[in-house]
Amino acid sequence: MQPEEEMVGAEALSAELSNEFLSSARVLAWSVREVIERTVLREVSGDKLTFAQFKLLYLVAHTDVLSIGDAAGFLGVTCGAVSRTVDKLVRRRLLRRVAPQEDRRLIRLALTETSRKLMDAYLTARDYKARMAFRQFAPEDLRKTSELLDRLAGAIVSDGSDPNATCMQCEIYVRDRCRFGEYGHRNCFYQRHKKQAHGADPGPAEGKVE
DSSP, rough: OOOHHHHHHHHSHHHHHHHHHHHHHHHHHEEEEEEEEIIIHHHHTTTTTOOOHHHHHHHHHTOOOEEEHHHHHHHHHHHHHHHHHHHHHHHTTTEEEETTTTOOOOOEEEEEHHHHHHHHHHHHHHHHHHHHHHHHHHHHHHHHHHHHHHHHHHHHHHTTTTOOOOOOTEEEEEEESSSHHHHHHEEEHHHHHHHTTOOOOOOOOOOOOO
16 A cells, blocks of 8 residues: 555545444453453453463463563563462472573473462453354354454554564463464564474473572
């Protein structure tokens, strides 16, 4: 599209339409967060697990070795808060922890049998609730809408985006191919980790994260 055509398209988008779209997107995000994610977590864990704690369990399930900074960025909290969350989950036997002696800033965590069962129960319940909510829509419509949402999100973040920025925005919805990363020129944290972990020595010594 030529610059002149882009200007015509921008002018055709009224403030009212822009506001309507952004409002709808905001309501969709709220619905996913509150009606699906948090409701399902309460159903499978009661009041025993916060959503931030569950997000950390999900991150561990898809990641081998983390830095405290990566975990803090994922959860949107301080490094100290991450260490306290890890300590709490280890005490509750939801995480197992070992730390490479050569770099104490790195943590190697693993799910326990209890947290693996909780993760499976959550994903099963979440998928069922989503299927019930979306059953009135044709699969092809959902696929097209999913791609459109990725394109829209990519358009929002692409201008001025750091091409080397690491993206963790999918949170608990990791997928093999992320269209948002392609459209928004972002580097997927999970994919980056897979590349870094490939061929790495899997045997660190035990230790505690300070």
